[in-house]
Amino acid sequence: MSRIETAPERAARAIRNLIKSNGLGPGDSLPAQRELAATLGISRASLREALATLEAMGLIRIQAGKGAYVADPHDGLPRDDNQKRQAAQVYQFRLAIEPYVAGLAAQARTRDHLIALQRSIDDMQTAFEADDLITAANADTEFHEILLSASGNPLFAAAIFPTAQTIHENQMLPFANAAAIKAPLREHEQILRYVRDRNPSGARDAMHFHVLSAATRANIAFLRP
Numbered sequence: 001m002s003r004i005e006t007a008p009e010r011a012a013r014a015i016r017n018l019i020k021s022n023g024l025g026p027g028d029s030l031p032a033q034r035e036l037a038a039t040l041g042i043s044r045a046s047l048r049e050a051l052a053t054l055e056a057m058g059l060i061r062i063q064a065g066k067g068a069y070v071a072d073p074h075d076g077l078p079r080d081d082n083q084k085r086q087a088a089q090v091y092q093f094r095l096a097i098e099p100y101v102a103g104l105a106a107q108a109r110t111r112d113h114l115i116a117l118q119r120s121i122d123d124m125q126t127a128f129e130a131d132d133l134i135t136a137a138n139a140d141t142e143f144h145e146i147l148l149s150a151s152g153n154p155l156f157a158a159a160i161f162p163t164a165q166t167i168h169e170n171q172m173l174p175f176a177n178a179a180a181i182k183a184p185l186r187e188h189e190q191i192l193r194y195v196r197d198r199n200p201s202g203a204r205d206a207m208h209f210h211v212l213s214a215a216t217r218a219n220i221a222f223l224r225p
Contacts, residue, residue, distance in 0.1 A: 005138060007043075007046045011042050012054050024070050056173055057176055059176075099205070101148055103207075104152060105152075105203065106197075106204075117192050120146060123139040128185065133175050133181075141167075187210040
């Protein structure tokens with residue numbers, strides 16, 4: 001199962017490469033959206049999605065009327081109330097679903113699922129080493145999608161599908177926490193160990209910890225029973 005990268009994600013990578021190749025630092029402005037869209041050969045709508053992705057990852061800031069500029073990595077990640085509310089709902093939903101899915105996957109997974117899960121972890125590690133956060137975020141999402149498939153119940157994937165893009169965008173939020181950016185990799189490795197060992201309670205608990213830790217890294221609080 002290989003997740004297809006979208007045009008906005010490709011654009012986000014290109015913009016990040018532009019920032020690095022041009023030596024732009026915190027506070028430096030990015031080119032105007034019209035210029036960026038023309039340079040990248042994409043629509044303004046795709047560009048706006050790409051910029052929103054980079055902002056969610058804490059790499060840029062966007063100010064109305066002033067455009068986008070490179071963020072200071074030591075800054076906090078400002079979000080309005082609607083963004084915080086949506087993120088809290090996503091993590092609340094994930095906590096209700098994903099630990100159960102991981103437990104099922106530990107019982108129903110096949111050898112092909114194990115290979116795919118390990119490949120997503122390897123892809124994430126390679127992306128981190130290359131400082132390619134877009135690919136790392138995609139590998140992160142793919143790991144969770146493979147577990148949905150490994151659960152053996154297609155209704156879980158069907159339930160998540162309508163909000164898959166929103167979930168993917170919110171999975172990028174912890175990447176803004178530079179101090180703990182590789183923590184998801186270690187947590188994925190722990191989940192895979194339990195899934196490989198056919199240990200459903202271990203997989204469930206590891207996923208529960210992973211989702212809560214991701215929310216903490218993203219500085220998102222939400223109501224739990």
